[in-house]
Amino acid sequence: MHDDKNKPVLELCAVSKAYANRHVLSNLSYTLAAGEYVAIMGDSGVGKSTLLNLIAGLDAPDSGDIRLNGLALTGDDDEAATALRRRFLGFIFQAFHVLPHLTLLQNVSLPLLLNGLPLERAAVMLASVGLQGREQDFPFQLSGGELQRVAIARALVHRPRLILADEPTGNLDPDTAEEILQLIRAEIKANAASAILVTHSQAAAATADKILLLDRYGLAPLTMERTP
């Protein structure tokens, strides 16, 4: 993808979202620079998942603009926006389960197929998450940590510029969670991608470059930046 390295990866411009007259996000603005990896923390119900869903195009804002790589995303049915999201974004959401009837290799090949990219990278990606030799296995043969590795491989295989991760280690034991978080960080940095990690875990958030707090006033840095 021909993206300008200096162009912000994501711009949120006065984004508002309400559900049944309950304001979840009000006039939220934020700019994510290329290569930035941020964690978003905040109280339960404050709107963290809602925000990721809006960026992902799973839901639409009531007002405001969301720009990916400078292009404003309009409705879900907008073809250009859908194509941009498919190519530009990688999702590590618990809801985006690995498909049970496909082998691991087929699961990881999906984003390449959808984007018309060479399929060779799927096996390389599986190997880079430690699953070499398991290409023909089916998801039921894997542990929770291994399944999450497949989800990560599938989210990153097409080298998305922006990775959205919603509690990617929520159901894993602490050691596996730490391993998965380090893997996510390594893959993001290896590809000079940007990422947003939504989490309740301080330990998970600490693996990002910067921690942001979402509250009713908006998104603001919680701590000092760490050295990448």
Ligand SMILES: Nc1ncnc2c1ncn2[C@@H]1O[C@H](COP(=O)(O)OP(=O)(O)OP(=O)(O)O)[C@@H](O)[C@H]1O
């Ligand atoms: N589709 C929906 N319809 C109605 N209300 C919704 C919908 N999605 C989210 N909400 C409401 O919006 C608010 C924000 O939800 P959201 O899941 O974004 O919070 P969160 O910060 O991710 O919370 P948590 O940390 O508990 O996951 C909640 O009050 C929730 O009930």
